[in-house]
Amino acid sequence: MADVLDLQGIRKSYPSGAGEIDVLHGIDLRLQRGEFAALIGPSGSGKSTLLNLIGLLDRPSAGRLCIDGDETSTLPEAAITRLRGQRIGFVFQHHLLxxxxxxxxxxxxxxxxxxxxxxxxxxARATELLAGVGLADRAEHPASKLSGGQQQRVAIARALAMRPALVLADEPTGNLDTHTADDIFALLREVNRREGTSFLIVTHDPRLAARCDRIIELVDGRIVSDRPNPAD
Structure with a gap:
């Protein structure tokens, strides 16, 4: 099965008054098409930095990063922007509608x-996607008039608009009550199984991580555990 994501030796450092601060230390990670994986770890472990690199919002200091078969290190900014827009979908804790x-x-x-x-x-594509997330009857409603759960459903539909190979979800249920969070998570899972879209989900919720196929744990900028989750 083809890799949607392939990271080899990814490092990220930032300049500081005392030199450079290393945030990621040689990350190796592959994600296959159709995988549904959780990325967990304590605050400050480098999860957001790693997600920004995978989402092509920032560039690594060293290493090789491939998205859906395209190696990105030598691509100009215009090509990076195009690749990000066409191959990667984003779902955030705050829907940003x-x-x-x-x-x-x-x-x-x-x-x-x-x-x-x-x-x-x-x-037609947008109408189809809204129907797929159960909001066909809310298509003409302003986003401001929708509930938090409905807004997140719209954000999921938006993330799928370009038929991306990979969806990055950063605490997608963190702003929702438990019942709505469960509904949104079930929707992500349904999309994964129906469309074969790969998902990498950052979550602090162990209940949600336990429902993913694979759990990747990041601590102090290093992957300390990467295991399949047979309980799902």
């Missing part, structure tokens, strides 16, 4: 950025 836009318009945004102008195919 445009509150004045409708649910449908928010889901269409990645398509509009990629193609430059709206068309019927874009609208």
């Amino acid at each position: 445009i509150s004045a836009f409708t649910a449908l318009e928010n889901v269409m945004m990645p398509l509009l950025v990629d193609r430059g102008r709206p068309d019927a195919a874009m609208r």
